[in-house]
Amino acid sequence: MTLLDQTGPNPGASAGKGKTEAGMDFVKKVQRYIPGPLIGLILVSVVFSVLSPYFLTTRNLFNVFSQMSEIGIMAAGAALVIIIGGIDLSVGAVLAVSLMLNAWLYRDFGVPFVISTLAGLALGAFVGLVNGILSTYGRIQPFVATLATMSACSGLALFITNGSPVTGFPEWFSEITSARFFGLPLEFVILVVVYLIVAYWLYFRPSGRALYAIGGNEEVARLSGINTRRAKVMVYVTAGFLAALAGLIVGSRLDAAHPTAGVNDLLSVIAVVVIGGASLSGGSGGMMGTFIGLMIIGVLRNGMALINVSPNLQPVVIGVAIIIAVMLDRRAATR
Amino acid sequence: MLDSAPHSTGLHCRGLCKSYGQIQVLKSVDFSVLPGQVVALIGENGAGKSTFNNIIAGVVKPSEGQMWLDGAPYVPLSPADAIHNGVALIHQEIRLLPELTVAENIFLGRQPTRAGRVDRAEMVRQSREILRALGVNVDPNRVVRGLSMAVQQGIEICKALLRKPRYVIFDEPTASLGEADAELIFEQVRLLKQNGTAIIYVSHRLDEIMTIADHVVCFRDGNRVADWDGASVTKEKMINGMVGREFTFEHRAPEPSGENVVLQVRGLSRGRAFRDISFDLRQGEILGLAGLIGAGRSEVGRALSGADPIEAGEIRLDGRVLRLSSPRDAIEAGIVMVSEDRKGLGLSLDQSAARNIAQPWERSLTRAGMVFPSRIDALGSRQKERFDIRGQMGLPVNSMSGGNQQKVLLAKWLVKTPRVFIVDEPTRGVDVGAKMAIYEIIRGLAASGISVIVISSELEEVLGLCHRVLVMSEGRLQGDLPRDAATPEQVMALAVPGADGAAKANGNIERGGNGA
Numbered sequence: 001m002t003l004l005d006q007t008g009p010n011p012g013a014s015a016g017k018g019k020t021e022a023g024m025d026f027v028k029k030v031q032r033y034i035p036g037p038l039i040g041l042i043l044v045s046v047v048f049s050v051l052s053p054y055f056l057t058t059r060n061l062f063n064v065f066s067q068m069s070e071i072g073i074m075a076a077g078a079a080l081v082i083i084i085g086g087i088d089l090s091v092g093a094v095l096a097v098s099l100m101l102n103a104w105l106y107r108d109f110g111v112p113f114v115i116s117t118l119a120g121l122a123l124g125a126f127v128g129l130v131n132g133i134l135s136t137y138g139r140i141q142p143f144v145a146t147l148a149t150m151s152a153c154s155g156l157a158l159f160i161t162n163g164s165p166v167t168g169f170p171e172w173f174s175e176i177t178s179a180r181f182f183g184l185p186l187e188f189v190i191l192v193v194v195y196l197i198v199a200y201w202l203y204f205r206p207s208g209r210a211l212y213a214i215g216g217n218e219e220v221a222r223l224s225g226i227n228t229r230r231a232k233v234m235v236y237v238t239a240g241f242l243a244a245l246a247g248l249i250v251g252s253r254l255d256a257a258h259p260t261a262g263v264n265d266l267l268s269v270i271a272v273v274v275i276g277g278a279s280l281s282g283g284s285g286g287m288m289g290t291f292i293g294l295m296i297i298g299v300l301r302n303g304m305a306l307i308n309v310s311p312n313l314q315p316v317v318i319g320v321a322i323i324i325a326v327m328l329d330r331r332a333a334t335r
Numbered sequence: 336m337l338d339s340a341p342h343s344t345g346l347h348c349r350g351l352c353k354s355y356g357q358i359q360v361l362k363s364v365d366f367s368v369l370p371g372q373v374v375a376l377i378g379e380n381g382a383g384k385s386t387f388n389n390i391i392a393g394v395v396k397p398s399e400g401q402m403w404l405d406g407a408p409y410v411p412l413s414p415a416d417a418i419h420n421g422v423a424l425i426h427q428e429i430r431l432l433p434e435l436t437v438a439e440n441i442f443l444g445r446q447p448t449r450a451g452r453v454d455r456a457e458m459v460r461q462s463r464e465i466l467r468a469l470g471v472n473v474d475p476n477r478v479v480r481g482l483s484m485a486v487q488q489g490i491e492i493c494k495a496l497l498r499k500p501r502y503v504i505f506d507e508p509t510a511s512l513g514e515a516d517a518e519l520i521f522e523q524v525r526l527l528k529q530n531g532t533a534i535i536y537v538s539h540r541l542d543e544i545m546t547i548a549d550h551v552v553c554f555r556d557g558n559r560v561a562d563w564d565g566a567s568v569t570k571e572k573m574i575n576g577m578v579g580r581e582f583t584f585e586h587r588a589p590e591p592s593g594e595n596v597v598l599q600v601r602g603l604s605r606g607r608a609f610r611d612i613s614f615d616l617r618q619g620e621i622l623g624l625a626g627l628i629g630a631g632r633s634e635v636g637r638a639l640s641g642a643d644p645i646e647a648g649e650i651r652l653d654g655r656v657l658r659l660s661s662p663r664d665a666i667e668a669g670i671v672m673v674s675e676d677r678k679g680l681g682l683s684l685d686q687s688a689a690r691n692i693a694q695p696w697e698r699s700l701t702r703a704g705m706v707f708p709s710r711i712d713a714l715g716s717r718q719k720e721r722f723d724i725r726g727q728m729g730l731p732v733n734s735m736s737g738g739n740q741q742k743v744l745l746a747k748w749l750v751k752t753p754r755v756f757i758v759d760e761p762t763r764g765v766d767v768g769a770k771m772a773i774y775e776i777i778r779g780l781a782a783s784g785i786s787v788i789v790i791s792s793e794l795e796e797v798l799g800l801c802h803r804v805l806v807m808s809e810g811r812l813q814g815d816l817p818r819d820a821a822t823p824e825q826v827m828a829l830a831v832p833g834a835d836g837a838a839k840a841n842g843n844i845e846r847g848g849n850g851a
Contacts (some may be wrong), residue, residue, distance in 0.1 A: 203706075204704075205704065205705065206697035206698045206700075206706055210697070212686065213683055216683035216684070217679070217683045217684070219679065219680055220679075220680060220681060220683050221683070222642075222662060223642055223674065223680055224662070224695040225661070225662050225666045225667075225695045226663075227661065227663065283683070
């Protein structure tokens, strides 16, 4: 059973093509690799740079990235969950409970900060594990399973300290979010590293690529020899872990752990993934799109703040952006 | 030909064309059907039948051409408009809401009201009337879930007939039905015909076309290529008209040379699905698994390919006992199965053909732990060439015709050379041309020494391909017939449960998309 001795790229394949054909190929490639949302991002950025002279300054752009980093890290996990056709409502609550656990262990029990941080991350992964097991072996719809864990986690986050925030992290920890890494905000660097790792897994590793097959048709994937349950559990664990990681950034920025931190982020997270071109029915989406979706939401929020749009109106604009993005995506898909 | 003047009664089409972009799917087609007449429409998938139906039913607009309905120009703007004009299309797929009652389904969206509320009594009364008129024996008050496919198809027809259309298009109404069940549909067509309804009847089953059609029109590549009188047409004429060349079921692989047994199955059982199945499969042998639908044939295949767990029994491959706890185990051992349900179990329709083909093999396609798109594409084009797949390997599979999808599915499971190749209904929903190509692929596999199990409801297919036929009935193996002994009568007698099997056989055996 020798496999694919001749599957390497064939260097002679394009030799005979005429010039126009090569040109057509180029246009097709550009269409394939420049996702629709990118055009939206460029449009939005152009509009704001006209409306506000401050928009296109380095400092402001760094602000955009920093403000969006925790949502972005959660969105990376959410994108994976949405690709397999699931949904994770618990990310915001996981952010809160893992951060609270971390701070509580550190302050009230004198646990070394590194250990308490690892405990927080482990809790995030554990909630993801519960989500994954409930929605595979437990045969509970992911919406319901994660709704339940969301409720439980936000309750626990409040219960730990009876609702009061915890302050006083080590100094070096709160400096993470003001640190620069080759001139870039460190949290942005973390965000990009997360995206690169997830993208590598999703595009180049068989177990990551299998997620698209699972989202497309789970039974087809299973019959193709993919361990679908294990893959799904892995995805929820990853999403939980990334939510806890996002919690660290929130904690560092605020130098405090609030039991309700991240609770309002859930809808932004899902919006980012959807604007990035993923379908909630699964099988589509990717890290490039999600990243662009993140930038769109970030630029919209930042730009509206710059030109003094009422904060109460901003969600309305985000809502409109979601609809426009999804409609454009549908049109592109049916064309 | 009966193409009468457009300004008379009946539905008349002149020069209908339809193109999508540069692809012309319908090329200047003329067509007529008169009240009380059944015109059958045949052709391979992609011949333009569906496009033609959709034009008449107002789903798509023609690029060129004209239509007349009972003397007046007919330009349907939408399906609703077509129905308003008395033209109804009955879809091949059943689209009933399983949790609603039969009557609620029939009246969906147009319930009779009294004083602003749905008049349930009237709805049930009318439903009962129309169900009785069409010979569908079902209580209008029960929910649809759990009803047989035949009854559901009957309800679908009642739904369409509620508006009393004068022109009805049946798009493969029997595609999902057995022969006995199909009889119910024929009866309904005859009743409609007697009432003076004009009927366009699309089907791949040539036997039934000979039974009910007054006139047969054949499409090929978007052209109307031939037409015959219903009384005088033969199967051969129709097949040759559709394919444009000769068709045969006979694709005999050479007799397996040695006695080299590849697969030994002993006492295989799983719940109520099948019990005590034992057989041997030699190298290069094509073994047919025949029987009625529900006899447990597919389930045996699924167990052998690791899709379902077995409860008792033993599978030996090359003498070694196999433990299959997942499809992965079977794939690694070299047993692969092409499932009957291409859309539900075989392919991810939204993904590209190349990616579908690579799916089971991605781990072995890695270089430094990574899968590169170029390798997937290369594998795609290699399989495209090897299996003569017509279509773009980089586009989603659902952009391909049924025959090409089926070839993609075969190509997916033949990336590596398997030891045992199991195919379930290899040519379901596939047109005649692709059918022959698929038979040729299976024959070639066996000739190269691969052992093949063919599960099929189409008896001609089993007899045309296989060296040996196993017949199953109610989960048990009833017989093991060498090819020469396997006559249709023999197989049917074994397939039908009970002592008087042979007598019932003719009425009940499922012969699938017969003839084509």
